[in-house]
Amino acid sequence: MAEQELVTIEINGIELQVPKGEMIIESAKRVGVDIPFFCYHPRLGKGQAANCRMCLVEAGTKQPDGSVRMMPKPQTSCSLPASQGLVVYTDTVAIQKARRGILEFLLINHPLDCPVCDRGGECPLQNNTLFYGPGVTRYVEDKRHLPKAFPISDYVVLDRERCIHCARCTRFSQEISGDAQLEFLKRGADMMVSTFQDTEFTSCFSGNTIELCPVGALTSRRYRFRARPWDMKSQKSVCTRCSNGCNIWLDYRPKRLVRVLGRENEAVNEEWTCDRGKFGHEYINSDRRLLSPLVRQGEKFVTASWAEAYQVIASRIQQAVRAHGADSVGAIGGAHLSNEEAYLLQKLMRVAIGTNNLDHRLERNQLAGGDTLLTRFGVPFTQTAIADIERAKTVFIIGSELVDEQPIVFLRARKAWYRFGAKVIIAYPEVTETELRFDEPVVLRYREGTEPVLVAGLLHLVLSSAEAGSRADAVWNSVSVYTPERVAEETGVSLDALREAASLLGEGTVFLCGGRVRNHAEYPTLVRTLCRLVEVTGNAGRANGGLNILLPEVNSHGAADMGVLPDMLPGYAPVGDVGARQHLERLWNVSLPAQPGLSSQAMLERAAQGQMQVLYIVAEDIAQKYHDPALAQRALENAGFVVVQDLFLTETAQYADVVLPAASVAEKEGTFTNTERRVQRFWEALDSPSPDVKPDLNIFAELAVYLGKPIPVFSAEQVMEEIGKAFPAYADCHYDQMPPEGIRWQALTRVAESREKATQLT
Amino acid sequence: MAELRVLFKDIDIPGIDTLDVCEQNGGYSALKKALGMTRQQVIDEVKASGLRGRGGAGFPAWIKWNGIPKDESQPHYVLCNADEGEPGTFKDRELMMRHPHQLIEGMVIAGYATLAKVGYIYIRGEYTEPARVLRRAIDEAYRAGYLGKNILGSGVDFDLYLHMGAGSYECGEESAMMSSLMGERGQPRLKFPHAPLPTIAGLWDCPTLINNVETLSCVPSIIRNGGAWYASMGTEKSTGTKIFSVSGHVNKPGNYEVEMGTPLMELLELAGGVKGKLKAVIPGGSSVPILPAEKCDVNLDYESLQAAGTMLGSGGFMVLNDTVCIVRFMRRTAAFYAHESCGKCTPCREGTRWMLKIFDRILAGGGRQEDIDLLLEICDQIDGRSYCGLGDAAAWPIRASIKHYRHEYEYFIEHGYSVVESKEAVTV
Ligand SMILES: Cc1cc2nc3c(=O)[nH]c(=O)nc-3n(C[C@H](O)[C@H](O)[C@H](O)COP(=O)(O)O)c2cc1C
Ligand code: SF4
Ligand code: SF4
Numbered sequence A: 001m002a003e004q005e006l007v008t009i010e011i012n013g014i015e016l017q018v019p020k021g022e023m024i025i026e027s028a029k030r031v032g033v034d035i036p037f038f039c040y041h042p043r044l045g046k047g048q049a050a051n052c053r054m055c056l057v058e059a060g061t062k063q064p065d066g067s068v069r070m071m072p073k074p075q076t077s078c079s080l081p082a083s084q085g086l087v088v089y090t091d092t093v094a095i096q097k098a099r100r101g102i103l104e105f106l107l108i109n110h111p112l113d114c115p116v117c118d119r120g121g122e123c124p125l126q127n128n129t130l131f132y133g134p135g136v137t138r139y140v141e142d143k144r145h146l147p148k149a150f151p152i153s154d155y156v157v158l159d160r161e162r163c164i165h166c167a168r169c170t171r172f173s174q175e176i177s178g179d180a181q182l183e184f185l186k187r188g189a190d191m192m193v194s195t196f197q198d199t200e201f202t203s204c205f206s207g208n209t210i211e212l213c214p215v216g217a218l219t220s221r222r223y224r225f226r227a228r229p230w231d232m233k234s235q236k237s238v239c240t241r242c243s244n245g246c247n248i249w250l251d252y253r254p255k256r257l258v259r260v261l262g263r264e265n266e267a268v269n270e271e272w273t274c275d276r277g278k279f280g281h282e283y284i285n286s287d288r289r290l291l292s293p294l295v296r297q298g299e300k301f302v303t304a305s306w307a308e309a310y311q312v313i314a315s316r317i318q319q320a321v322r323a324h325g326a327d328s329v330g331a332i333g334g335a336h337l338s339n340e341e342a343y344l345l346q347k348l349m350r351v352a353i354g355t356n357n358l359d360h361r362l363e364r365n366q367l368a369g370g371d372t373l374l375t376r377f378g379v380p381f382t383q384t385a386i387a388d389i390e391r392a393k394t395v396f397i398i399g400s401e402l403v404d405e406q407p408i409v410f411l412r413a414r415k416a417w418y419r420f421g422a423k424v425i426i427a428y429p430e431v432t433e434t435e436l437r438f439d440e441p442v443v444l445r446y447r448e449g450t451e452p453v454l455v456a457g458l459l460h461l462v463l464s465s466a467e468a469g470s471r472a473d474a475v476w477n478s479v480s481v482y483t484p485e486r487v488a489e490e491t492g493v494s495l496d497a498l499r500e501a502a503s504l505l506g507e508g509t510v511f512l513c514g515g516r517v518r519n520h521a522e523y524p525t526l527v528r529t530l531c532r533l534v535e536v537t538g539n540a541g542r543a544n545g546g547l548n549i550l551l552p553e554v555n556s557h558g559a560a561d562m563g564v565l566p567d568m569l570p571g572y573a574p575v576g577d578v579g580a581r582q583h584l585e586r587l588w589n590v591s592l593p594a595q596p597g598l599s600s601q602a603m604l605e606r607a608a609q610g611q612m613q614v615l616y617i618v619a620e621d622i623a624q625k626y627h628d629p630a631l632a633q634r635a636l637e638n639a640g641f642v643v644v645q646d647l648f649l650t651e652t653a654q655y656a657d658v659v660l661p662a663a664s665v666a667e668k669e670g671t672f673t674n675t676e677r678r679v680q681r682f683w684e685a686l687d688s689p690s691p692d693v694k695p696d697l698n699i700f701a702e703l704a705v706y707l708g709k710p711i712p713v714f715s716a717e718q719v720m721e722e723i724g725k726a727f728p729a730y731a732d733c734h735y736d737q738m739p740p741e742g743i744r745w746q747a748l749t750r751v752a753e754s755r756e757k758a759t760q761l762t
Numbered sequence B: 001m002a003e004l005r006v007l008f009k010d011i012d013i014p015g016i017d018t019l020d021v022c023e024q025n026g027g028y029s030a031l032k033k034a035l036g037m038t039r040q041q042v043i044d045e046v047k048a049s050g051l052r053g054r055g056g057a058g059f060p061a062w063i064k065w066n067g068i069p070k071d072e073s074q075p076h077y078v079l080c081n082a083d084e085g086e087p088g089t090f091k092d093r094e095l096m097m098r099h100p101h102q103l104i105e106g107m108v109i110a111g112y113a114t115l116a117k118v119g120y121i122y123i124r125g126e127y128t129e130p131a132r133v134l135r136r137a138i139d140e141a142y143r144a145g146y147l148g149k150n151i152l153g154s155g156v157d158f159d160l161y162l163h164m165g166a167g168s169y170e171c172g173e174e175s176a177m178m179s180s181l182m183g184e185r186g187q188p189r190l191k192f193p194h195a196p197l198p199t200i201a202g203l204w205d206c207p208t209l210i211n212n213v214e215t216l217s218c219v220p221s222i223i224r225n226g227g228a229w230y231a232s233m234g235t236e237k238s239t240g241t242k243i244f245s246v247s248g249h250v251n252k253p254g255n256y257e258v259e260m261g262t263p264l265m266e267l268l269e270l271a272g273g274v275k276g277k278l279k280a281v282i283p284g285g286s287s288v289p290i291l292p293a294e295k296c297d298v299n300l301d302y303e304s305l306q307a308a309g310t311m312l313g314s315g316g317f318m319v320l321n322d323t324v325c326i327v328r329f330m331r332r333t334a335a336f337y338a339h340e341s342c343g344k345c346t347p348c349r350e351g352t353r354w355m356l357k358i359f360d361r362i363l364a365g366g367g368r369q370e371d372i373d374l375l376l377e378i379c380d381q382i383d384g385r386s387y388c389g390l391g392d393a394a395a396w397p398i399r400a401s402i403k404h405y406r407h408e409y410e411y412f413i414e415h416g417y418s419v420v421e422s423k424e425a426v427t428v
C-alpha cells in the first residue's frame, strides 16, 4: 500500500501527526480528546452528513510567521479533514456554549420519555446532555407531536417524536444497504423519517438502523420493553444463519437471550448484520426446545434418561454392524455443528463405528471441496477474503441473489462499487433484488441453465482479445467453439452485454458464485471454465480477485474441512490415500476404513429402499431441507433405525426412534469456519434450558463410550488442538491465541503438501 | 439622478426578447467576439471588469471562472442560479422575461471560457412565465446555431437545459441547487474546507461554474465593451451597475438599474419617493439586516452597506414606512425562514421554528420581556453554527431588528399590541 501522507496539526495545544485528510473528530481521539457527536459515523458516507452540529470546534491555520489565522465560524470536526498546520480547539468557552445550544435545540422538541424508552441507559442524547447540555430548558412552547411507536415492519418501530434527524438511518439505507427505503419527508421542523408512503420497511438489513439510531426513534419490536441495558450481560458470538460468520453480541438475562447486536470485525462484517442474524436467533428462547432425550414407544415418544437413550442407540448400532456391516450405518449433518463437533462426528463414525458413511451436504450438488479449485488454487471453495472484495476493480456476481444468499458479502460488493467505484456485472436469469442495489450494473440475463455456455463465451471473448501468442492452446481449444454469436444465441444475452462484461474482466475481478453455480447440473465443467477464466484474467493469485463458490450454511466450510464427507478425511485427504489414512491412523491409534462411504444422496436412496439399518441425523431437518424432501422422507420412513439430534422436535425428528436434545450455539463454545475460510470462536452465554440438554460435542463423546470405543474429550479447546494435528491448516488455531478477527487459513500451495506436513507433525 | 442601464439598456426595445430583434441590436456579437479570443483572454476580461457575483455574496466572478481546471479530463458544467427565492427580489425575473438572449449569450461565453459543454438554468418553480420565454429563446438560439454542436462553426459545443425547481428557497443555495439538480433532496452539501470547491467537484463531482442570472447577464456587455469599460462604472471595489428590486412603501416600485455607489436616497427618489414617512430599508433581500431611516444616508455598494451594518445581498430593496410594525414584520420574516429551512441541520431546523413560535406568542399577547433576549440568544445559537447560509440569514434580520427596534418589542410585549397600532384598531 502506498505510504500515507502525514500532516502536523495541533489539537488543544498538543501537536501531533495524523494522516492527511483524516477527520479531526478521529484525530482528537489520538490525543484522548473526546468530541461529542450524533450524526457522525465513520462507516457512513463518502463525506459526512455534518448535520447535527454537535461536534463543532474552533479551527484555524498556522501562518508562516507562526501566528494562527482562525476561521470565522466554528467547524464541524466530523467533516473537517486534517491538513498541514491546522490548529483546533475543542473546549473553548465558545464551543461549550455552542454545544449547550445544540443540545437545547435537540431537546426542545424531544419528548423525554426516557423512562419508557428502550435507548435509556445507552442513549447518546442522554449522555451528551449530561456532560455538555444545559441544565434546564427555556422552551415554553408546545412540543412537536407526531405518531409514536409506529411499527414500520415486523422488526422495527419508529417513534418520530424522538427522532433527532441525524440521518444515520437514511444514509445507511442509501449508502450501505442500498435499498433506499428510509428517507426524510417534508422539510424544516416538519421533517420526518419515513418509508415510501408508509409501506413496510422490508430491507433485509433493517436491524442495523436500530443500532445506528442515536436515540430511541428506531427500536426493535423484538427487544422493546424486554430489558434495560444495565440488567443484561453480553457474550461474544458468531451468527449461525449463513456462511458469512458475522460477529455478534448475544445480550442475555438469566436463561434468556434478549437481543443480538452487531459486533465489530473489520475482516468480516465491519459492524453490520443482516436481519436474519439480528432477529433470527430467537429460537434459542423457544419453549418448544427439546428438554430431554425421547425414545419411541409405538406411536409415541416417551422421555428417557441419557443412559437409556445411549443404550438403545448403541445396541441398535452394534446389532446393525454385526448383522450388516458398519456400512449399514450412516450419518447426515455437520454444517450446523462447530468445527470441533464436526470433527468429532466424523471420528465417531470412522473410529467408533468404522464407516465412511457421513456427509454434511444437503444440496443437489454435493461438492467435495471443489476438486478443481483445490488442485488449482489450493483452496476448496473461495479465494477472496471478504474484506478484499471492496478493493476489487470488477465484481462479477454469477447465479446468486447475493443480498439474500450472502448478505454481508453483498454489502462488501456494494461498498466496492459505491465507495470505491468498482464495476459490477450481474449474471442471473431473472431480475434480482441485488441488481437493483447498483446503478446500471452490466446485467447478463441468461437463460436458465446456460451458465456454462455463458462463462465459456466470456472466456472466449477474453482470450480472443488477448495477444494470440499468449494464450494456451488447450484453453483456447476448450472454448473456441463458443463464439459470441453462438453464446448470445444460446444464452439470450445480447452481444453488447457480453462484450461489455468481457471487457471488464481484468485483473482485480472478484467472482462471486451463488446457488445456481453451486448446484448446476454441469458443475464440474462450469467450475473448470470459471477457474480458467480466473487464471486467464490474472486473478488466480490476487488479493482483490479470485473465484468464490459461496457456501450455504454457517459451517459448510468447516464441516468439509473436518472431513464430514464420505470420501475425504480431515484436510481434504482422500479416503483412498494410504499415506493420509496412515497419518490419521497413527494419530487416532486405529485402522480406518479404506473405501469411500456413501454421500447423503446415496445414503438416503439406500435407506429409502430399506437398506440402511441406522441413520443418524445431526442438526439438520432433512425432511424439509434436503434438496429432495420426498426422498428424505421416504428414507426416514424406511431406515431401520433413526436417531435425530436437534434442538427441536423437527419434522425429521417425527420419524426418529430416538431424539437427542442438543444445546444451541449460545449454550456452548467452539469455532466455525466461514465461507472465506476464517476460523472464529464463539463462547457460551446461556445455561441450557434443562440440565438434560447437551452440546453435540458431549453427545458424540458419550455415545462413543456406549459403543465401547471411547474418544476421550475434555473440552472443545482440546479437540481443536487435535484438529490442528489432523489438518495442519488449523494448527495455529489455539483458543488462547486466536486474534479477535479469527484466523483465515492459508491457501495450501499444494494439496499434497498439507498431507506431508501432517505426516511430519506426528 | 438617473438609472445607468447596462443590463437593461435594451429592454424597452419592442421584441428584444426575440432573436431577430436582439441580433439587430447587437445580440450575440459578444459571443462571436469571445469565440475569437482565447479562453484565458475571456477570463481576463471578466477579471478586468471587477464583476462580482450578484446572487448575494458578491464573490469576484473571475476567481470562480479561473478556478475551473483547464483540462478536459472531466466534463465541465455551467450552472445558472435562477432560483431567485430571496424575498423582495425580482430582478432575475425581469432579466429573463425581457432579455433572455442576453443571459443565454452570457452562458455560452461562460461555457466557452470554462470548457463546459453543458449548461443548466435552474429556475424557480413559480417562474412559469420566464421559463416559457427562456424555453422559446433557447429554441431560437439552437436554431440559429448559438447553442448546440459546433457553435457558429467554431468547433465549440454548448448544450443548455432549463430545469424547474419545485418551490424551495433553499434550492437557491448553490450546493443545495446541485443536489436538487442531481435528483437528490434539496439540501446543501459540504463546503470547503470540508469538501472541494464546486469549481473542482460540483455537479456529479465535476468542475462546475455557478453564477447568478444577473452575473451571467453582465458578461456580454463586458466582452463587447471590455472589462475596463465595465470597471469604469461604480466604485473601485464595487464596479459596474446593479439592479435593485424596489418594493414596499414607494410610489413606483420596480426594478431600477443604477451605478454601484449610488446614494440610497437617490434610488428611493427614482422609485417615486417614499409613501409616507420612511422608517427603514432592507437593502438586499430579507436576509440582510434592517437599516433604520436615520442610517439610510449611505451609498449602494458592497463596502458602504457593509460599513453601515447591512449588506447589498441580492438587491431586494424593501422600503418600510412608519406604519410598519417591526414585530409583525419580523414575525413574517421568521415564518419565511421556518418554512424554508430544509431541516438538515439542528440549529436552523429547531431554532427557526422556535423563534416563530415565540413571535406568535408575542403577537397573541403572551409575550414575556425575557423573550427578547431569548430571541437574541437563539439567533446566536443559529448564526455561524448552521450548515448553510440559510440559518445565518434567518438570524441576522431578527437580531438587527432587536438591536434597532428593541423598544417596539418591549412595547408590544407590555401592551399586547404594537406601538404603531392604535389601541382601538387592535381591540375591534
Ligand atoms: C439560503 C440561500 C439562498 C440563496 N438563494 C439564491 C438565489 O435564489 N439566487 C441566487 O442567485 N443566489 C442565491 N444564493 C447564493 C448562491 O448560493 C450562490 O452564492 C450564487 O448563486 C453564486 O452566484 P454569483 O457568484 O453569481 O452570485 C443563495 C444562498 C443561500 C445561502
Ligand atoms: S430515526 Fe434515528 S437514525 Fe434516523 S434520523 Fe432519526 S434519530 Fe437519526
Ligand atoms: S449475513 Fe449471515 S452471518 Fe451475517 S448476520 Fe446475516 S445471517 Fe448472520
Ligand code: SF4
Residues within 6 Å of the ligand: B170, B188, B340, B341, B342, B343, B344, B345, B346, B348, B349, B386, B387, B388, B389, B390, B391, B392
Ligand atoms: S441552515 Fe441547515 S436546516 Fe437551514 S437550510 Fe441550511 S442546512 Fe438546511
Ligand code: FES
Residues within 6 Å of the ligand: A036, A037, A038, A039, A040, A049, A050, A051, A052, A053, A054, A055, A056, A076, A077, A078, A079
Ligand atoms: S457529528 Fe459532526 S455534525 Fe453531527
